[in-house]
Amino acid sequence: MTAVRAPLDRAADWELLRGAVKGVAKKYSQDRCAAKATAGGRAVVLAVADGHGSAAHFRSDQGARWAVQEFTACAEVFAHEAVRLGADAANWPGLRAAARLLPRAVGHRWRQRALVHDASSPAHGAGPARRAAARARRDREGPAATWDLAAYGSTLLGAVLTPHMLLCWQLGDGDVVLVDDGGVAHTPLSTGPDMGDETDSLCEPEPWRKTRTHWQPLTGGPPPAVLLSTDGLSKSFADHQGFLDFATGVCERAAGQGVAAVQGQLEDWLARAAKYSGDDTTLVAAFATAAAGTEHGTAVPDAHGTAPATNDDGTTEGTGTA
Amino acid sequence: MASRPVHFIWMLDCSGSMSVNGKIGQLNFAIREAIPEMRQAADANPAASLLVRAISFASGASWHVGEPTPVDSFSWEDVHTYGGTDMGAAFKLAAGALETPPMPQRALPPVLALASDGQPTDDWRAGLRAIDSTPWGKRAVRVAVAIGDDADKSMLKEFLGNPELEPLQAKNPRQLAAAIRWMSTAVVKDASTPKVEDAKPAAPVGPPLTKGGDEDEIW
Numbered sequence: 001m002t003a004v005r006a007p008l009d010r011a012a013d014w015e016l017l018r019g020a021v022k023g024v025a026k027k028y029s030q031d032r033c034a035a036k037a038t039a040g041g042r043a044v045v046l047a048v049a050d051g052h053g054s055a056a057h058f059r060s061d062q063g064a065r066w067a068v069q070e071f072t073a074c075a076e077v078f079a080h081e082a083v084r085l086g087a088d089a090a091n092w093p094g095l096r097a098a099a100r101l102l103p104r105a106v107g108h109r110w111r112q113r114a115l116v117h118d119a120s121s122p123a124h125g126a127g128p129a130r131r132a133a134a135r136a137r138r139d140r141e142g143p144a145a146t147w148d149l150a151a152y153g154s155t156l157l158g159a160v161l162t163p164h165m166l167l168c169w170q171l172g173d174g175d176v177v178l179v180d181d182g183g184v185a186h187t188p189l190s191t192g193p194d195m196g197d198e199t200d201s202l203c204e205p206e207p208w209r210k211t212r213t214h215w216q217p218l219t220g221g222p223p224p225a226v227l228l229s230t231d232g233l234s235k236s237f238a239d240h241q242g243f244l245d246f247a248t249g250v251c252e253r254a255a256g257q258g259v260a261a262v263q264g265q266l267e268d269w270l271a272r273a274a275k276y277s278g279d280d281t282t283l284v285a286a287f288a289t290a291a292a293g294t295e296h297g298t299a300v301p302d303a304h305g306t307a308p309a310t311n312d313d314g315t316t317e318g319t320g321t322a
Numbered sequence: 323m324a325s326r327p328v329h330f331i332w333m334l335d336c337s338g339s340m341s342v343n344g345k346i347g348q349l350n351f352a353i354r355e356a357i358p359e360m361r362q363a364a365d366a367n368p369a370a371s372l373l374v375r376a377i378s379f380a381s382g383a384s385w386h387v388g389e390p391t392p393v394d395s396f397s398w399e400d401v402h403t404y405g406g407t408d409m410g411a412a413f414k415l416a417a418g419a420l421e422t423p424p425m426p427q428r429a430l431p432p433v434l435a436l437a438s439d440g441q442p443t444d445d446w447r448a449g450l451r452a453i454d455s456t457p458w459g460k461r462a463v464r465v466a467v468a469i470g471d472d473a474d475k476s477m478l479k480e481f482l483g484n485p486e487l488e489p490l491q492a493k494n495p496r497q498l499a500a501a502i503r504w505m506s507t508a509v510v511k512d513a514s515t516p517k518v519e520d521a522k523p524a525a526p527v528g529p530p531l532t533k534g535g536d537e538d539e540i541w
Binding site for chain 1: 324457
């Protein structure tokens with residue numbers, strides 16, 4: 001098992017955590033992740049992607065890498081704008097609209113990279129059989145289906161956190177966990193237990209249609225800790241509550257011992273989890289420092305939105321007042 | 323933390339024709355012989371917990387081993403022949419086990435391993451629909467072995483539910499042993515490896531190469 005250890009990233013308002021381990025008996029990991037401060041340290045961008053990894057998806061490590069890179073590029077632009085607009089709630093509807101469009105931009109950029117790569121090095125060969133299969137797919141499913149990008153398939157989870165706003169996106173399995181200052185953990189984008197290992201993927205046509213979005217204005221109390229992990233972590237627990245307890249425990253230790261201490265132990269925890277799930281296991285997290293919390297204290301104390309409502313399009317939104 | 327369970331269900335034809343030429347005895351022998359290899363396959367992936375049980379069907383169907391049993395403590399009691407080929411009854415029995423509950427949601431796809439030498443004598447399609455309508459049934463890894471030339475291979479192919487897959491063919495004890503061994507090891511190994519199949523039912527790796535041309539075909 002190979003552990004990936006990243007140096008602790010310290011931003012002005014946030015402390016970041018990042019760890020990844022390879023699954024037992026796997027040649028290499030198909031997970032990729034990013035946790036970085038942006039907008040002068042006023043915001044963070046988190047992302048994890050889980051390449052599908054089975055034989056049919058033999059380039060999914062690249063797919064996962066592009067997923068993280070393209071999400072991060074788009075999310076940084078979004079984060080700068082969110083920080084610029086700050087606490088002025090009048091601007092939030094525009095930001096929400098931009099948040100809903102972000103998965104489409106990421107999907108297009110990911111697809112472009114996969115198409116370019118596949119054009120120069122066809123995953124399934126470039127002979128007559130493949131051309132015939134592509135023609136058949138086009139006739140059956142339209143122009144968008146001409147190319148088969150399954151080899152690059154990956155999930156994608158991402159988040160942008162500013163002192164005033166939290167945005168999360170999720171395509172496919174994995175978990176976005178929010179832990180409030182009372183230690184209560186919840187998964188706003190959870191759709192219930194996954195059965196088996198089926199998941200939505202960036203390699204499907206129009207993957208943004210299956211991307212779930214959570215928007216939560218932070219109008220009271222400190223920002224929640226945000227943890228993103230690939231499904232290798234949650235599937236190592238006997239039940240969902242055990243996974244939530246783990247997330248709460250990470251936050252408690254980060255608060256009590258410091259994020260640096262948790263970073264030092266994280267690889268061991270993930271490696272233990274990977275023994276049970278058998279899968280690559282990756283976690284990134286952001287914790288607000290006192291600086292972020294202090295600014296937050298100026299906001300409306302009792303309007304903190306924690307209970308997301310589900311929209312028809314599968315997005316969820318916090319109930320905080322804008 | 324806990325490993326994810328893989329439920330393996332044998333569905334074994336115990337119709338009267340299985341007593342001809344010692345087929346039922348060879349089936350019992352092949353399964354008994356395969357169990358140690360099944361344990362090895364399970365040991366190779368500690369992230370999965372292999373739980374085994376078995377259904378026998380003939381005139382009706384019943385659980386031969388009803389309790390999902392960890393492969394380490396699984397032992398084989400011989401099945402015996404007792405009548406027709408009520409495969410649909412076996413499917414319905416399996417379907418009941420593939421509902422959630424009793425099947426946990428946190429699991430790897432189950433394995434349904436079917437062995438038959440004949441033609442179903444009941445409404446097997448109704449049974450197959452029952453399996454397909456369960457959350458885990460449609461996700462199950464399915465494998466089938468046709469014992470002898472009289473087995474309804476088109477029906478077994480329909481059970482597999484994947485046009486790219488063919489049922490295994492066992493025309494003699496040696497081929498049956500190879501097929502059972504493959505069902506018990508390669509398929510278990512495949513099913514217990516976490517992976518993604520993009521919302522398609524899990525499909526096992528390719529079937530084994532069973533020698534046959536130079537052997538007497540006694541079934």
